[in-house]
Amino acid sequence: MHWESWSAFWDMGGRGFYVWGSYGVSFALIALELYFLHRTRKAVIRRLLRWRAARFEDTGEDA
Amino acid sequence: MNATQERRQRWRQGVEERQRSPRSLWRFAAPQQFYPLAGRLAPWFAAAAAVLAVAGLYLGFFVAPTDAQQGEVYRVIFLHVPAAWMSMFLYLVMAFWGIVGWVLNTRLSFMMAHALAPTGAIWCFIALWTGALWGRPTWGTYWVWDARLTSQLLLMFLYLGYLALTRAIEDPRRADRAGALLAIVGSINVPIIYFSVKWWNTLHQGASVSLTRAPSMATVMLVTMLIMAFAAWFYSIAVALWRVRTIILERERHTDWVAAELDRLAAKEKG
Numbered sequence: 065m066h067w068e069s070w071s072a073f074w075d076m077g078g079r080g081f082y083v084w085g086s087y088g089v090s091f092a093l094i095a096l097e098l099y100f101l102h103r104t105r106k107a108v109i110r111r112l113l114r115w116r117a118a119r120f121e122d123t124g125e126d127a
Numbered sequence: 128m129n130a131t132q133e134r135r136q137r138w139r140q141g142v143e144e145r146q147r148s149p150r151s152l153w154r155f156a157a158p159q160q161f162y163p164l165a166g167r168l169a170p171w172f173a174a175a176a177a178v179l180a181v182a183g184l185y186l187g188f189f190v191a192p193t194d195a196q197q198g199e200v201y202r203v204i205f206l207h208v209p210a211a212w213m214s215m216f217l218y219l220v221m222a223f224w225g226i227v228g229w230v231l232n233t234r235l236s237f238m239m240a241h242a243l244a245p246t247g248a249i250w251c252f253i254a255l256w257t258g259a260l261w262g263r264p265t266w267g268t269y270w271v272w273d274a275r276l277t278s279q280l281l282l283m284f285l286y287l288g289y290l291a292l293t294r295a296i297e298d299p300r301r302a303d304r305a306g307a308l309l310a311i312v313g314s315i316n317v318p319i320i321y322f323s324v325k326w327w328n329t330l331h332q333g334a335s336v337s338l339t340r341a342p343s344m345a346t347v348m349l350v351t352m353l354i355m356a357f358a359a360w361f362y363s364i365a366v367a368l369w370r371v372r373t374i375i376l377e378r379e380r381h382t383d384w385v386a387a388e389l390d391r392l393a394a395k396e397k398g
Contacts, residue, residue: 066189073188077199082264086203086257090210093249094362101366105373109392112380116389 139232156233158375159384165368172365179358186351203261204348208335209356211254213363214282215317217247221289222314225307235371237303238378240310241293242371246363248286255279266330274323275331278316285313299378 067073076083146157154160187205194201221240228236258276259269270276289309296302324333335344335352344352379385 066192076202077193079198079200079264082200082260083202086206086260089256090206090253093253097246097249097366101369101373105369108373108377109389109396112376112385112389113393115380116386 135232142232156231156235158235158238158379159382161235162372162375162388165372169365169368169372172361172368176358176361176365179354179361183351183355183358186347186354191347191351192345197265200261200264203257204335205351205355207254207257207261208352209359210250210257211279212356213359214247214251214254214279214286215320216360217243217250217363218282218285218310219314219317221247222307222310225310228303228307229311234303234378235375237307238371238374239367240303240307241374242367243363244286244289244293244306245370246366248283248290250359250363251279251283251286255283262330271330273329273331274327275320275329278320278323281316282313282320285309285316289313 074080074084142153142156145151145153146160148154155164183205187202191202191205193199221243224236224240224243227233228240255276258279262271263269289306292309293302293306296305321334323329324331336349376385376388
């Protein structure tokens with residue numbers, strides 16, 4: 065193992081703020097992207113289902 | 128109908144015919160064929176990205192040695208360089224799909240460009256963010272207006288400009304073409320970013336990896352960086368494929384096959 069202890073690992077030779085600030089924000093952004101990807105897909109599917117239902121009502125056809 | 132319009136229409140019909148041909152690879156240029164293919168491929172790319180990222184982070188934090196000059200803070204490189212590479216590469220891929228869309232008149236090409244833009248913008252932001260946090264302890268400043276950093280910031284604005292432009296134009300066909308034009312013209316900036324450290328005197332260090340000379344870093348560091356780069360690449364492919372599926376559903380909503388897919392999705396939700 066490269067590190068003597070976990071606290072040495074988190075300290076990153078006194079540069080913990082810069083290292084964890086980089087990785088933390090980056091992985092948070094990636095997680096947000098995946099979350100919004102999922103949410104947008106759900107929202108689009110719901111919107112398209114509503115759009116289709118409304119179109120069938122307009123024309124008086126059966127859905 | 129004048130001669131040019133007639134030629135265009137014949138060409139479009141030709142494209143559509145080739146897309147319908149079951150033995151031609153062109154069929155995957157048809158959104159209807161690409162939608163299920165993308166759905167099948169994306170999870171594999173995502174899984175590969177996750178495995179590579181875990182391996183890369185393990186190597187980067189527990190195997191790679193302390194850097195003789197920079198100490199531990201250099202470990203930002205394993206994120207910074209792959210993010211910067213992906214931000215440039217994805218912009219070129221966007222421009223490529225823009226050119227294909229303009230030349231071949233394939234709707235799916237424009238949709239691919241749309242699907243790549245948000246991910247490229249995120250990589251671009253990550254490159255700038257990690258660069259700033261790495262610059263502070265090593266250069267003594269978060270930001271400096273030198274050629275490398277300024278051209279990378281311009282790339283960020285090109286991504287944001289593409290996203291704003293394509294969302295501002297309501298007619299999708301015009302939005303596609305305007306966005307593609309911006310991507311194509313803006314791609315001139317990518318070689319400027321890449322070679323900026325050579326052409327100008329900058330604070331930013333030179334290329335870490337080059338095809339013509341031996342790498343300037345220890346092997347384990349180099350291997351870790353490449354593993355992380357592949358992780359970022361596969362992640363981008365997976366996300367772009369997932370995103371393009373949603374775009375296809377919206378764009379093709381008038382077709383029978385999307386109606387059938389919506390029935391399937393609605394049934395699954397009720398489950």
